[in-house]
Amino acid sequence: MSSIVLQDSQVSRKHAMVQYAPDGRVYLTDLGSRNGTWLNQRRVTSPVALSTGDRVCVGGTELRFHGPARGHSIHTAPQGATMVGFSQGLITVLVIDIRDFTGLSTRLPEARLSELISLFMRESGVVLAEHYAWGQKFIGDAVMAVWLHASGNLRLDELLPVFRSLERIVAIASGLHVTLGLEAPVLVGAGINSGMASIGNMGSDASADYTALSDAVNLAFRLESATKEIPEDVALGATIYDYLERHAEAGSLFSHYQMRLKGYPDPKPVHGINQSSMHELLARMEVGLSQADPPTVRLSLSREVRS
Numbered sequence: 001m002s003s004i005v006l007q008d009s010q011v012s013r014k015h016a017m018v019q020y021a022p023d024g025r026v027y028l029t030d031l032g033s034r035n036g037t038w039l040n041q042r043r044v045t046s047p048v049a050l051s052t053g054d055r056v057c058v059g060g061t062e063l064r065f066h067g068p069a070r071g072h073s074i075h076t077a078p079q080g081a082t083m084v085g086f087s088q089g090l091i092t093v094l095v096i097d098i099r100d101f102t103g104l105s106t107r108l109p110e111a112r113l114s115e116l117i118s119l120f121m122r123e124s125g126v127v128l129a130e131h132y133a134w135g136q137k138f139i140g141d142a143v144m145a146v147w148l149h150a151s152g153n154l155r156l157d158e159l160l161p162v163f164r165s166l167e168r169i170v171a172i173a174s175g176l177h178v179t180l181g182l183e184a185p186v187l188v189g190a191g192i193n194s195g196m197a198s199i200g201n202m203g204s205d206a207s208a209d210y211t212a213l214s215d216a217v218n219l220a221f222r223l224e225s226a227t228k229e230i231p232e233d234v235a236l237g238a239t240i241y242d243y244l245e246r247h248a249e250a251g252s253l254f255s256h257y258q259m260r261l262k263g264y265p266d267p268k269p270v271h272g273i274n275q276s277s278m279h280e281l282l283a284r285m286e287v288g289l290s291q292a293d294p295p296t297v298r299l300s301l302s303r304e305v306r307s
Contacts, residue, residue, distance in 0.1 A: 004063075006058065006059065006061050008058070008059040008060055008061050009059070010035050010058075010059030010060050011033075011035075011058050011059040011061065012031070012033040012034050012035070014031045014033075014129075014130050015030070015031060015033040015037065015058050015059075016028060016029060016030050016031055016033065016037040016044070016056070016058055017029045017031055017132055018050070018065075019047075019132065019134065019148065019150070020148075020150035025049045025050075025087075026049065026050045026065070026067045027047045027048065027049055027050065027134070028044055028047070028048050028049075028050050028056060028065075029044070029047045029048075029129070029132075029134075030044045030129075031129040031130060033058070035058075035059055037056065037057070037058055038056070038057040038058075039054060039055070039056055039057075040054055040055055041055075041057075047134060047135065050065045050067055051065070051067070052065065052066050052067050053065070053066075087198070087199060088196060088197070088198060088199075089148055089149070089150075089152070089196070089197065089199050090148070090149040090152050090153070090154070090194065090195070090196055090197075091134075091146050091147060091148055091149065091194065091195065091196075091197045091199065091214075091216060091217075092146070092147045092149065092154070092158075092159065092162050092192065092193070092194045092240060093144065093145070093146055093191075093192070093193050093194070093216060093217050093220035094133075094143075094144070094145045094146075094147075094162055094165065094166060094190065094191075094192050094220070095142060095143070095144050095190060095191045095192075095220045095221050095223070095224040096124070096142065096143045096144075096166065096169055096188050096189070096190045096224070097141060097142040097143075097188060097189055097190070097224050097225075098117075098120070098141040098142070098173065098186060098187075098188055099186075099187040099188060099189055099228075100187070101140075101141040104116070104186075108182075112180065115180060116176055116180055116182075116186070117141060119176065119179065119180070120172065120173060120176060120186070121138045121143065123169075123172045124138075124143050124169050124172060125138075127165050127168045127169055127172070128143075128145045128165055131161035131162070131164055131165040132147065132161050133145040133146060133147055133161075133165065134146050134147055134148045134199075142221075142224075143169070144217075144220070144221075145162075145165065146197075146199075146217075147159075147161065147162055148199065149194075154194060154239070154240065154243045156247055156248065156285050156288050156289040156292060157289055159240070159243075159244075159285065160282070160285055160286070160289065162192065163192075163278065163281060163282055163285065164282065166190055166192070166234070166278065167275075167278050167279070167282065169188070170188060170190075170233075170275050170278070173185075173186045173187065173188045174186065174187075187233075188233070189224055189227035189228065189233055189234070189235075190224055190227070190233065190234045190235070191219075191220045191221060191222070191223030191224030191225070191226070191227065191234075191235050191236075191237075192220065192223070192234065192235070192236050192237070192240055193216050193217075193219045193220040193223055193236070193237035193239070193240060194216065194237065194239045194240040194243070195214060195215065195216025195219070195237070195239055196214060196216065197213060197214030197216050197217060198213045198214060199213075216237075218263065219237055219261070219264075219268070220237070222261040222262060222263065222264070222268075223235040223236065223237055223261075223270060225261070225262070226257075226259055226261060226270050226272075227272065229259070230255070230257060230259075230270070230272045231255070231272070231274075232255055232272030232273055232274050233272075233273075233274050233275045234272065234273050234274070234275060234278070235270050235271065235272050236254070236270075236271040236272075236273070237268075237269075237270075237271075238268075238269045238271070241254065241269075241271040244281075244285070247288045247292070248281070248284045248285045248287070248288040249284055249288070250281055250284050250285070253273050253277045253280060253281055253284075254271045254272060254273050255271070255272045255273075256269065256270075256271055256272075257269070257270040257271075257272065258270070
């Protein structure tokens, strides 16, 4: 991961992100900046694909994008029509759900419940943007976020933001009872899974909807549900657990189960870890990363300062 530092008082500390997708396209995402990110004089409100020659404005600075040639064309549709431009890629999915939401809805007035959900979703969205999530969705009392692995392989430097996001969102949830004057802390459960998916935009020019479709996403939701039946708060799928066991020596932090999950005919491996062990997991991942060869990232951006 590389950073571009701009000496511009109008630019936020974490203003925007340029990220490779598995199909070779490059996406621009605003990270909740105060003054916004602009692409060809249009404000960026969701991840958008860049083309060579595009002008990206952040604060008083204009950047000209020079990207690699695209390996294939993107399907387009008339303005306002549904756009379909999916590609296959490796993703990691994080699903976080508020525990006992039905109980909360019966104990809290409607206005207070809405305030709780709004605050939780808003602060979670900021965390996910700061940790380079490619996409995020809010479904009832659940949060789903997706990270892309452009190289086609899992890497510790790309998985650390997933678990750091989880740690911070857990802290946000546990602090809501103080902020809102609730009787007890708000608890959450989480499922994390990695796998191949079709990724792209299911929306329109006016309202893009970047999403990932695959069994990997479905399984992440089932893993989160599984945490209601085991003593652990977080459940991982086999692919991401196996990687962490090999590259971060994290196996001893987990409990292991074979569980029947809704929609699957055969039992699935479920690897559970408590939120109290998350700090140790992050430490082991950071040690593993420090011992790995550093990744090579190449971006071609020319800077033009606006007068």
